[in-house]
Amino acid sequence: MELGLVHQLFGEARSVRGERLYEVTTCALAPGLIRTDADFPVYAAHGPEALADADTVLIPASHEEDELYGESGGGLPYELAAALGQVRESARIASICTGAFVLAELGLLDGLRATTHWLSTDFFARRYPAVRVDPDVLYVDEDRVLTSAGEAAGIDLCLHMIRRDFGAAIAADVARRTVVPPHRDGGQAQYIPRPVAEPEISSTGAARAWALDRLGEPLTLRELAARESMSVRTFSRRFREEVGLTPMQWLARQRIERARQLLEETDRTVERVAQEAGFGTAVSLRQHFHASLGVTPRVYRATFRGPSAPA
Template structure:
């Protein structure tokens, strides 16, 4: 995460959505719904919209979708010139990079309009476009789990992580299958304006502000486990006790499972290990406390179960990308204090 909230205080941040024939209406709609409902929470201009979302295409006019209706797009790729964020949804149309086609001069030209420092993100198999344009070289990326093998064959030099919901490389981001675009958009809103704004958008849209785990939980299992119980009650209990140490054996006992069974089922349900999940939940709790309270970092570390300020700082920087002090200064004002 970078301290980007300051970039959008004077005017709405423009989000350009570059659609192609075969676009999925869900992916296009979720971008408009999420960014379009983000509002300033307090202070001067409270309630004003924080983003200006504009849809564009290579040739303005009717654009076929993967449904039984087209959409009409009035804007050409020139709107990308003034965008602060460019989003590339997926397309399953023949001839597109997702289906083995070339990038093409028109699409390459549109992407060339993205100014240095402007972030660009893909939804679902839109990652094929970013990869074909060379934007993912030397970066970690993800895409829909069903397309992972195809992606690896086409772009063997790119590090693909098919288990996560999205990747954040700073100015280049990718997300998994269609609904993971929701996770990506909320992440960008949170990165720009903090957890409170992202939570408000999530409430308006009736989706979780942060989804646990990755897309591994949605991949069909070769041999489903019959008659098994869920780890959800243990996770709910852990969220109520983040202020103290929570051991793997304690979680397994809460779920009435052996540690081995619990660990296997936990990963199948959430896409990550219990330890990684606990760390992320503690960081998310710390993020909210840094935004909404004046408690010192050492106190927050104790509140969320990290024990020491040094431990909180290390985990927070690893997950969020900056120190707790810089994060607080970004979203509450003032000078960083660590």
């Protein structure tokens, strides 16, 4: 799954003219058939020399790590360390699931925040005390080095990388093509005790859909709870169980995504974008935008649209 999702998501990224935005290549220590835990192998046509030309390197998980990094494990094999030594310093490198162990063994995560599958975070933290392990997120972006949680979180990481490279509109198009959620923030909890509402318990999905149609309006927690005929306390608890965020945290992130879309795809002023996204004023939008993305709305627009109007 980790291998396939990389090809699927980056392979679907297209420019407005329909041109592929990435070339995806799979390599192994030796070209040929690679054993998997399924009843079929995968074929890697390229050897490690392909790493020398890569702008981005993604390392998927492997069950072999149970042997390599057990309590008595010996660490990264020399051949793998030598192969990854070919990655250029200017290239970014990312891991999916327990692929983070490889990055940590190379010392690339020392002093940085990182995550991995929640079942492995305790052992990961013991083995790599120099890494600031965050077990409660879907992915961590430390600029050149990125890590993600379990398999499905690799989807969120790949979409985040596409969004970082080419903007929210391109990433949303990839998500639509592959029928996955367009954006789950990296700070969302990776392990939710009850990720799907039990049949006898009312979901908060109707309230979320209602809110998405009214992001430009002032919305209160009491109004959201009323859509599900719940008390504020019960709604807040159910919402966090199902989504991993508080209702107001989720709403703020949806408004940021709406603002990004408007900045990329329209010529509306920052003041108008602020109103339509639900921030009220340009000052409020700038504050939230900078806190979330580290840039102002105008800089974001210039980065992902350039000086000309959108096609």
